[in-house]
Amino acid sequence: MSDVTTTLAPISVDGLKELGEKNRANPADKTLKVKTVCEGKFRSLNYARDLDAFVVDEPPGLLGDNTAPNPSEIVLGAFGSCLAVGLQANAAARGITLTKLEISLEGDINITSTWGTGELAKPQIGFTDVRVKVDIDGDASKEVLAEMVAHANEWSPVSATLRNPMPVSVEMA
Numbered sequence: 001m002s003d004v005t006t007t008l009a010p011i012s013v014d015g016l017k018e019l020g021e022k023n024r025a026n027p028a029d030k031t032l033k034v035k036t037v038c039e040g041k042f043r044s045l046n047y048a049r050d051l052d053a054f055v056v057d058e059p060p061g062l063l064g065d066n067t068a069p070n071p072s073e074i075v076l077g078a079f080g081s082c083l084a085v086g087l088q089a090n091a092a093a094r095g096i097t098l099t100k101l102e103i104s105l106e107g108d109i110n111i112t113s114t115w116g117t118g119e120l121a122k123p124q125i126g127f128t129d130v131r132v133k134v135d136i137d138g139d140a141s142k143e144v145l146a147e148m149v150a151h152a153n154e155w156s157p158v159s160a161t162l163r164n165p166m167p168v169s170v171e172m173a
Contacts, residue, residue: 011092086152
């Protein structure tokens with residue numbers, strides 16, 4: 001436990017309770033939508049809700065212009081952000097004030113057969129290993145914080161998506 005000097009912007013405990021009650025009263029699955037529009041080369045604009053587009057690109061070594069994270073880096077960022085949301089919500093629900101939350105992610109990925117244009121005899125694609133380090137501090141013991149990290153990982157929708165196979169369909173529009 002450390003002395004709290006600067007806190008992260010807190011989550012509304014009342015808002016968290018209302019959200020939980022709303023989801024229990026109407027437990028239907030939600031559908032998320034994103035539209036991806038290719039600008040050219042490997043640069044794409046991605047639109048979610050009514051937000052400005054987020055850009056995805058490739059580094060020069062993968063023939064991109066290095067203007068934004070690549071799709072696999074976006075996956076790691078989504079995972080880290082999902083864990084951060086879960087940790088912040090759990091801290092608020094437990095009355096814990098967080099003073100630091102930094103999540104470092106790295107993933108091993110074999111790209112020799114990427115895009116179906118390289119080494120096709122060994123079609124191992126996607127991440128083969130992902131490692132996450134959570135640097136978290138607040139007005140709780142290291143044991144409680146470690147329990148929160150394990151809980152956030154267990155209940156993270158992005159973590160579950162990475163761990164569990166699911167049906168995916170891709171077809172012409």
